[in-house]
Amino acid sequence: MATYYIRKRGNDSNNGTSPNSAWLTLTKALGSSGISSGDILYIGAGIYRETVTINIISATSETKIIGDTDGRYTEDTGEIIITSYLINDESAPITTNLFLLNGKDFLTFENIIFISGIQSSSSTGAIHAATTSTDIIFKKCIFVNSFAQSTPLLSCIIGFGISANWIIDSCIFYSLQNASTRGAIDIDLTTGAGSDYDSNIKIHNCLFLGSAPFICIDDNGTSAQEGGGVIITNCTFIGSGVGAGITHDGTRIGGSTFAYPTKIFNCFIYANSGSNGSIKSGELG
Numbered sequence: 001m002a003t004y005y006i007r008k009r010g011n012d013s014n015n016g017t018s019p020n021s022a023w024l025t026l027t028k029a030l031g032s033s034g035i036s037s038g039d040i041l042y043i044g045a046g047i048y049r050e051t052v053t054i055n056i057i058s059a060t061s062e063t064k065i066i067g068d069t070d071g072r073y074t075e076d077t078g079e080i081i082i083t084s085y086l087i088n089d090e091s092a093p094i095t096t097n098l099f100l101l102n103g104k105d106f107l108t109f110e111n112i113i114f115i116s117g118i119q120s121s122s123s124t125g126a127i128h129a130a131t132t133s134t135d136i137i138f139k140k141c142i143f144v145n146s147f148a149q150s151t152p153l154l155s156c157i158i159g160f161g162i163s164a165n166w167i168i169d170s171c172i173f174y175s176l177q178n179a180s181t182r183g184a185i186d187i188d189l190t191t192g193a194g195s196d197y198d199s200n201i202k203i204h205n206c207l208f209l210g211s212a213p214f215i216c217i218d219d220n221g222t223s224a225q226e227g228g229g230v231i232i233t234n235c236t237f238i239g240s241g242v243g244a245g246i247t248h249d250g251t252r253i254g255g256s257t258f259a260y261p262t263k264i265f266n267c268f269i270y271a272n273s274g275s276n277g278s279i280k281s282g283e284l285g
Contacts, residue, residue: 004035007044007074019044019074026082030054030065037061037106042068045078049086052099059106062135067111083115084126101129101136101156108137115144116153125155125186132159137167143184145175145210152186157220158199158227160192166201175210184208188220189227189261198229199261208237213247217261228261237269 002017006029010022016029023029026043027050035041037059043066056063067080084098085091098116101107116126124130126145133156143153153175158164168185175184189199208214214237217230232246246262246269 001038001040002036003040003042003073004029005042005044005074006048007076008046008048010044022074025050026052030056032056035063037063040064040066042066042073043080043112044068044074044076045071045080046076047081047083049083051084051086051097052082053097054099054101054104054107056104058104062106062108062137064108064110065112066108067113069111079113080111081113081115085115097124097128098126099128101127101133103129103131104133106135107133108139109141110137110139111141113142113144114153116151125152127154129156132157132162132164134162135165137169138171139167139169140171142172143174145184152216153184155186155188157188158190158201160190160221160223160225160227161194161197163198163200163229166199168201168203168206170205171207173206173208173210173214175208175214184210184213185215186218187216187230188218189230191219191221191223191226193223194225196225197227199227201230202233203231203235204233206235208235208239210239214239215246215262217246219261226261230262231265232262232267233265235267237267239270 004016005019005022006024006026007019007022010024012024012028014021014023016023026048028034029041030052032055034056036056038061041064068074069078069080071077082098098114114127145153153173173184187201215232219226246264
């Protein structure tokens with residue numbers, strides 16, 4: 001295990017192994033010549049205007065990307081903002097994806113503000129895993145979408161039969177949406193032939209604000225066996241519009257093992273208009 005650093009005063013030609021020889025960009029740190037499995041990356045305070053495709057060799061043990069808000073490790077104190085506004089805070093971003101995690105595993109993100117300015121409708125989120133990424137953790141992060149579009153902030157496609165082991169803990173989501181079929185978080189559980197499966201996705205201690213919906217669970221495919229195991233606990237949802245809260249997109253909701261793909265415990269859900277999505281009584285714990 002090694003420790004690496006990013007700072008606004010860094011340079012990608014450095015080796016990244018100390019605050020004084022820090023890298024400048026996440027593209028470098030999370031690229032093929034950056035960190036490796038089991039490493040820790042500390043990010044110094046500042047605004048990082050870039051879009052990132054994670055190209056490290058897929059980790060086999062927890063690999064941490066941590067915003068160093070108090071400057072303990074990087075000597076830079078303040079917020080860590082990663083945004084797809086590449087020029088300034090008003091000019092349109094040039095891509096729909098802020099982060100691509102495709103097929104990358106064992107990544108933990110902590111103390112980071114992700115700002116998306118997507119101005120097009122897409123089912124792929126600002127942070128998106130198009131092929132299954134397992135053992136992903138977002139902790140104490142903030143996700144912001146500043147445009148009223150039907151693109152989720154965080155989306156993932158879980159392959160059939162895979163235990164994804166995602167944890168989203170103590171995060172804040174602020175999303176302006178103009179469609180009832182996509183959430184701040186959009187989860188596609190792929191169907192297949194065999195047995196129903198537990199995706200093992202846990203969302204807890206989070207705050208959701210803005211327009212509806214907030215969490216959308218999809219069946220991805222038409223095969224007989226389906227996924228479940230999305231557990232939502234101790235979350236607060238405050239929004240407006242049709243479908244506020246938690247919703248299901250598609251005609252099939254859970255297989256024979258999972259009467260419902262989602263279980264909801266100890267949550268507060270409020271919408272000042274419309275409804276609280278398509279929550280079923282059996283989902284409420």
